[in-house]
Amino acid sequence: MKVLVVGSGGREHALVWKLKSSRKVDKIFCAPGNGGICRHAKCVNIKADNIKALADFAHRNKINLTVVGPEAPLANGIVDEFHRRKLIIFGPDKMGARLESSKVFSKDFMRRYHIPTASFQVCATAAEAIGFCKTVQFPVVIKADGLAAGKGAVIVKDSEQARIVIEDMMLKKVFGSAGDRIVIESFLTGQEVSIMAIADSRTILPLLPSQDHKQAYDGDRGPNTGGMGAYCPVPFVTPEMLQQIDELILQPTINGLAKEDINYKGVLYAGLMLTATGPKVLEFNCRFGDPETQAVLPLLKSDLFEVMMAAANQKLSSVGKLDWHQGAAACVVMASRGYPGKYNTGIKISGLQNIKDNSSFIFHAGTERKGDRLVTSGGRVLGVTGMDRDLKQALNRAYRHISRIKFDGAMYRRDIGFRTAKPINQ
Ligand code: AMP
Numbered sequence: 017m018k019v020l021v022v023g024s025g026g027r028e029h030a031l032v033w034k035l036k037s038s039r040k041v042d043k044i045f046c047a048p049g050n051g052g053i054c055r056h057a058k059c060v061n062i063k064a065d066n067i068k069a070l071a072d073f074a075h076r077n078k079i080n081l082t083v084v085g086p087e088a089p090l091a092n093g094i095v096d097e098f099h100r101r102k103l104i105i106f107g108p109d110k111m112g113a114r115l116e117s118s119k120v121f122s123k124d125f126m127r128r129y130h131i132p133t134a135s136f137q138v139c140a141t142a143a144e145a146i147g148f149c150k151t152v153q154f155p156v157v158i159k160a161d162g163l164a165a166g167k168g169a170v171i172v173k174d175s176e177q178a179r180i181v182i183e184d185m186m187l188k189k190v191f192g193s194a195g196d197r198i199v200i201e202s203f204l205t206g207q208e209v210s211i212m213a214i215a216d217s218r219t220i221l222p223l224l225p226s227q228d229h230k231q232a233y234d235g236d237r238g239p240n241t242g243g244m245g246a247y248c249p250v251p252f253v254t255p256e257m258l259q260q261i262d263e264l265i266l267q268p269t270i271n272g273l274a275k276e277d278i279n280y281k282g283v284l285y286a287g288l289m290l291t292a293t294g295p296k297v298l299e300f301n302c303r304f305g306d307p308e309t310q311a312v313l314p315l316l317k318s319d320l321f322e323v324m325m326a327a328a329n330q331k332l333s334s335v336g337k338l339d340w341h342q343g344a345a346a347c348v349v350m351a352s353r354g355y356p357g358k359y360n361t362g363i364k365i366s367g368l369q370n371i372k373d374n375s376s377f378i379f380h381a382g383t384e385r386k387g388d389r390l391v392t393s394g395g396r397v398l399g400v401t402g403m404d405r406d407l408k409q410a411l412n413r414a415y416r417h418i419s420r421i422k423f424d425g426a427m428y429r430r431d432i433g434f435r436t437a438k439p440i441n442q
């Protein structure tokens with residue numbers, strides 16, 4: 017079978033690596049890929065947002081399954097286009113992707129199906145939003161409706177800060193049309209966890225829970241990033257909690273999607289806050305998380321290709337349960353100095369060739385090959401994942417490798433997993 021993975025980050029590297037291990041996969045392509053992915057897949061120079069060129073490529077090369085990494089092509093209808101051309105693809109269609117691409121749709125959907133989430137108000141004008149903020153108890157979270165590259169949610173402490181954020185989003189349009197409408201929601205406290213699940217419009221199959229680290233610096237300080245590290249599983253998420261999450265969140269979501277005739281064959285990612293009164297949805301994403309995927313997939317024993325194919329053909333119920341390796345995995349992201357703000361690229365990366373360890377994975381994100389040199393090409397550069405019998409050992413393994421990888425300006429958090437374990441050797 018031939019597979020095409022769309023995207024170029026650490027998530028896509030993990031997907032390529034895992035899919036390639038399937039006995040059923042003979043050939044794997046990645047568009048556009050990166051400097052590490054091209055060691056495992058044939059990289060094709062088509063950008064992830066060029067839907068027509070991707071469909072043409074899949075058609076010409078008789079691709080049996082296309083797997084979409086990032087949200088933008090899903091929100092822009094890549095699945096709809098592939099379906100029109102009778103090409104098999106793993107991902108929700110444009111209507112399904114609104115669970116991520118529109119916070120207003122997502123919150124209204126949760127309200128319709130009684131899915132636990134923070135209480136909220138949708139506002140269509142700045143005056144309405146500023147007026148509403150006179151009635152709330154701070155802090156609140158203000159969210160732009162549309163996609164805003166992970167920057168569209170702001171925690172505000174008082175009405176003056178609320179006014180500034182509302183005006184930025186709705187009048188100055190700092191996120192463009194994504195800020196035409198906003199959601200103002202109550203602030204929740206607790207531990208955050210990521211639950212990714214494979215769905216096929218009828219059945220939903222959760223993967224192991226993971227936890228991301230969104231802020232740039234140790235101790236959850238600094239600006240929000242795409243994610244600086246993740247680990248899997250999350251020890252404080254008990255089997256009882258998982259059952260509750262399934263009953264209160266995953267099942268009602270898949271049932272709601274089916275009721276609305278939404279074609280959702282892909283990953284449903286629920287970003288949850290485990291509050292004192294139970295799990296609540298902070299956000300839905302319509303794709304695999306990054307870096308979560310780099311910590312979750314190494315633990316998956318089941319054949320991911322078979323699972324995705326079953327989902328794409330709406331036969332997920334035949335898969336039964338997923339099999340997992342024992343132990344834990346931890347991914348630590350190495351980023352360029354300055355990320356998530358401005359950073360330099362083209363910096364030589366060295367030390368990777370010294371790492372020979374079957375229980376570790378160096379997933380590439382922002383890297384490219386220049387002749388025989390590997391250089392940086394993005395903010396998040398590498399995801400270093402260690403696997404071991406427990407989280408502490410997995411973290412030690414990841415950090416041990418990180419200490420041997422060098423590039424000028426490399427930065428990484430030294431406290432991944434700090435909410436549950438203190439790694440040694442750092
Ligand atoms: P979102 O874009 O909705 O995922 O929000 C980004 C981040 O903001 C989340 O991962 C949380 O850390 C934080 N956040 C979002 N909504 C809330 C909320 N209602 N209460 C507390 N924190 C939140």
Ligand code: GLY
Pocket residue numbers: 228242243301304305306307308
């Ligand atoms: N790591 C968060 C995300 O993928 O959205």
